[in-house]
Amino acid sequence: MSEPPAAGPPVFARLTLIGIGLIGSSVARAARETGAAAEIIACDGSAAVCARVAELGIADVVEPDVRLAVAGADCVMLCVPVGAMAEIAATIAPCLAPGAVLTDVGSTKISVMRDVGPLVPAGVHFVPGHPLAGTEFSGPDSGFASLFEGRWTLVVPPAGTDRDAVDRVSALWQRFGAMVEVMEPAHHDRVLAIVSHLPHLLAFTICGTADDLADETRQEVLRFAASGFRDFTRIAASDPTMWRDIFLNNREALLEMLARFTEDAQAMARAIRWGDAAYIEDKVMRGRKIRRSLIDLKQA
Numbered sequence: 001m002s003e004p005p006a007a008g009p010p011v012f013a014r015l016t017l018i019g020i021g022l023i024g025s026s027v028a029r030a031a032r033e034t035g036a037a038a039e040i041i042a043c044d045g046s047a048a049v050c051a052r053v054a055e056l057g058i059a060d061v062v063e064p065d066v067r068l069a070v071a072g073a074d075c076v077m078l079c080v081p082v083g084a085m086a087e088i089a090a091t092i093a094p095c096l097a098p099g100a101v102l103t104d105v106g107s108t109k110i111s112v113m114r115d116v117g118p119l120v121p122a123g124v125h126f127v128p129g130h131p132l133a134g135t136e137f138s139g140p141d142s143g144f145a146s147l148f149e150g151r152w153t154l155v156v157p158p159a160g161t162d163r164d165a166v167d168r169v170s171a172l173w174q175r176f177g178a179m180v181e182v183m184e185p186a187h188h189d190r191v192l193a194i195v196s197h198l199p200h201l202l203a204f205t206i207c208g209t210a211d212d213l214a215d216e217t218r219q220e221v222l223r224f225a226a227s228g229f230r231d232f233t234r235i236a237a238s239d240p241t242m243w244r245d246i247f248l249n250n251r252e253a254l255l256e257m258l259a260r261f262t263e264d265a266q267a268m269a270r271a272i273r274w275g276d277a278a279y280i281e282d283k284v285m286r287g288r289k290i291r292r293s294l295i296d297l298k299q300a
Contacts, residue, residue: 010038011168012036014039014072015041015075016076018044018078018092019043019084022143022147023131024079024140025139029144030176032145033145039061042059042063043063044140052140056140066092073097074097075100075103076092076100076103078105089102096120100125101125102126104129104130105130108189108192108250109156109185110186110249111249111250113158125162126157129156130188133153148178149176149177151177154182155170166182170182193257197246197257198258200243207233207236210222210229271283
């Protein structure tokens with residue numbers, strides 16, 4: 001982990017953000033508030049989003065044409081679902097300035113390297129990243145400058161990436177208040193499969209199960225939902241396009257973690273069936289221990 005730098009001159013002269021949802025709009029706000037970028041260019045494929053970003057005033061320029069948006073930028077950040085990155089990268093590649101840094105915020109990294117890496121022109125530095133921060137909300141109104149404070153951002157550069165480019169991307173996230181760690185892509189995808197992707201899969205599935213119940217029972221589920229079910233509904237409210245792409249692009253790691261979870265769930269079911277109180281209590285205590293560790297690390 002690298003130490004956060006003191007506030008200083010801009011990390012990048014012109015930062016172009018492609019995709020102005022929760023993360024993109026939060027980056028725009030954080031970059032303006034911290035002075036991390038001298039100029040912020042916002043680009044989105046939705047005319048309505050572009051209009052709203054202009055109304056909010058969170059960028060210096062709103063440019064709907066992605067080719068024009070990246071012209072002259074020394075940093076371009078892809079803030080779109082991972083399934084959309086290849087098409088955008090192919091479109092902007094001829095327009096990227098020599099020496100520019102191309103980065104992203106996607107939740108899968110092997111797929112981003114596979115889909116975007118081969119399209120990056122010579123002389124452009126490709127430094128994938130992933131801020132581990134978010135809410136269940138989406139759109140330009142949902143962002144806020146402090147979203148990344150005290151949270152981790154994982155920087156996942158391909159082998160041989162220019163060290164200065166990696167340091168500048170790291171410095172950008174540190175300016176936003178994030179803690180930064182450099183990680184290898186396959187390891188990233190396995191870690192995220194258990195800490196993020198599997199919990200979302202379970203939340204979507206549990207809410208789907210509740211929705212499939214007979215109408216009378218389903219209404220009681222909604223009326224009398226305890227905090228546990230409410231927590232699942234918060235996660236399940238996340239953007240469907242983004243999560244569809246994450247599941248499909250981290251298929252192998254996610255299925256591996258799901259298989260391990262299924263085995264553990266079956267073991268718990270056996271313990272409940274046969275009255276193995278010690279096994280059940282051990283699982284509950286381990287869950288409490290993990291929660292205390294998160295609180296101690298200020299990640300709760």
